[in-house]
Amino acid sequence: MIIAHITDFHVGRVIETADGPMDLHDRMLDAIAHLRGLKPQPDLVMFTGDLSNHGSEADYIRVRQALRTLDAPIYILPGNHDRRQTLRRVFAGHDYWPQEGFLHYTLENYPLRIIALDTLWPGSHEGMLDAERLAWFEARLQEAADRPTAVFMHHPPFKTGLPYPDSLMCRNGDAFGGIVARHPQIQAVICGHVHRDVVTYWRGVPAYVTGSATFANGLILYPVDDVDPLFEPPTCRLFVWDNGRLTSHISFIGSYLYGLSEGVPKPPQNE
Numbered sequence: 001m002i003i004a005h006i007t008d009f010h011v012g013r014v015i016e017t018a019d020g021p022m023d024l025h026d027r028m029l030d031a032i033a034h035l036r037g038l039k040p041q042p043d044l045v046m047f048t049g050d051l052s053n054h055g056s057e058a059d060y061i062r063v064r065q066a067l068r069t070l071d072a073p074i075y076i077l078p079g080n081h082d083r084r085q086t087l088r089r090v091f092a093g094h095d096y097w098p099q100e101g102f103l104h105y106t107l108e109n110y111p112l113r114i115i116a117l118d119t120l121w122p123g124s125h126e127g128m129l130d131a132e133r134l135a136w137f138e139a140r141l142q143e144a145a146d147r148p149t150a151v152f153m154h155h156p157p158f159k160t161g162l163p164y165p166d167s168l169m170c171r172n173g174d175a176f177g178g179i180v181a182r183h184p185q186i187q188a189v190i191c192g193h194v195h196r197d198v199v200t201y202w203r204g205v206p207a208y209v210t211g212s213a214t215f216a217n218g219l220i221l222y223p224v225d226d227v228d229p230l231f232e233p234p235t236c237r238l239f240v241w242d243n244g245r246l247t248s249h250i251s252f253i254g255s256y257l258y259g260l261s262e263g264v265p266k267p268p269q270n271e
């Protein structure tokens, strides 16, 4: 089983660069073309939020149109830049979401069970897991204690060592971590929001952040008030669940030079 994890498109934002404006809508199209070109295709795509920069309906429609070109099923969580009601309206066919309230859910039809947590806290760029959401999370774990499970959420509940995103992490991460530590079926906690790839070990499980598919924030290990966008190679992550073991790979979006050796076939040119 292969899960492609993609996050933080921020469609609607146009960033000025020394080479001219960078429209993140175009970067999104590159990212989706990258997903379409993966061989083999992932069994599912998890998209952990910040679909658009302003939560506007027009931008969500642009994202929806692009996502429709994917063959793999895609499952969406909200980030701090998203708006639940607008997401529900534009992505009305995404019936794994509850009819009302938080956009959290489980996916039961894969060898690795997925729990997707809605950490959106309207009006804040920080995330929130309040008592209601923590109770929902623990109940989902208790109902399937023997099923290996991966947890996806937008805001990391753990510190990354990057002070700026750490100031915008998920509130109540300690309480959440206590639940994680009590449920050994959890194989990983997987997040977005930071716009950099990060791996750590937290409350007994591997914990990942996948970088944005459209722009990065710098590797700034000291306090700053804000960060400027950085155009490192954008990434998505592939999680391979095989024989009871979860392995993660970073997949760089874009074209990079290959050094060809005699007898080695040229890599596929994914159009």
Ligand SMILES: [Fe+2]
Pocket: 008, 010, 050, 079, 193, 194, 195, 212
């Ligand atoms: Fe983001």
Ligand SMILES: [Fe+2]
Pocket: 050, 079, 080, 081, 154, 192, 193, 194
């Ligand atoms: Fe975010």
